[in-house]
């Protein structure tokens with residue numbers, strides 16, 4: 295995909311991922327092409343750090359998640375280090391031999407991140423890698439993209455977002471077909487089913503994804519934030535309501551009415567809320 299053409303600038307040193315910036319866009323790349331960008335616990339810890347940085351960086355308005363090379367976005371959990379109770383890393387997360395399913399935390403992090411996250415998919419998005427593109431807000435696919443779940447074949451399943459959000463996205467029958475049959479689906483089918491937003495030639499994938507991000511960068515960040523929380527609220531239950539309500543609190547804090555309450559407390563006086571309308 296020739297990312298160097300775009301002038302991405304490294305924004306952090308990692309082992310399993312690349313983290314780069316370009317004019318308000320953060321790009322996070324799973325960098326394990328030798329295993330089709332399968333993730334291990336360390337990969338997920340690094341992804342969490344990069345997403346947290348992108349969240350906290352006020353210069354970043356949109357985030358791209360992708361995989362290194364043209365062959366895979368991500369092939370899910372690294373089956374070579376799958377133990378008896380999860381994926382066992384070689385870093386501090388795996389020292390005690392405790393298995394992790396820490397991709398679930400990453401899924402939640404992407405959902406709660408108050409900026410748009412775009413999956414840029416070339417090649418395989420399979421297993422836990424398929425769920426990662428699913429939890430992103432938008433997905434742009436190259437013509438060579440292939441989508442599917444393998445859980446029942448390899449002895450796994452993701453009954454959380456992997457099943458329920460898939461059903462919400464493409465309908466129950468199709469979601470069950472994907473999980474029950476473990477087939478692979480091409481990019482055109484994924485587009486026809488509403489699983490991806492666009493399909494473009496591989497050589498245009500990055501340019502198209504950056505274009506979508508730039509269009510969002512021209513829009514109101516607060517409106518996008520509120521929309522993302524609103525879209526997620528029902529599916530995320532009370533946690534979704536909490537996020538949307540938190541955003542409402544954020545907006546309220548920005549009003550003179552809320553600031554009168556704060557100021558009155560600090561100035562040890564009775565707050566004067568009479569100056570604010572009791573709206574019908």
Ligand SMILES: CC(C)(COP(=O)(O)OP(=O)(O)OC[C@H]1O[C@@H](n2cnc3c(N)ncnc32)[C@H](O)[C@@H]1OP(=O)(O)O)[C@@H](O)C(=O)NCCC(=O)NCCSC(=O)c1cc(O)c2ccccc2c1O
Pocket residue numbers: 328329330332365366369370371372373374381394395396397398418420421422423444445448450451452453
């Ligand atoms: C992705 C493929 C369809 C690609 O096929 P292709 O023919 O292009 O390439 P190869 O098969 O030859 O692969 C090249 C090379 O990569 C290795 N590799 C590929 N994927 C993985 C992987 N996931 N883990 C480890 N290694 C992988 C492969 O062995 C080759 O290595 P060589 O040394 O032999 O050259 C195809 O590779 C494929 O189907 N891969 C497996 C996909 C899969 O089943 N993934 C796991 C699904 S389960 C999961 O991801 C999962 C993770 C979680 O953390 C969960 C947490 C909570 C709930 C559920 C979870 C969950 O389901």
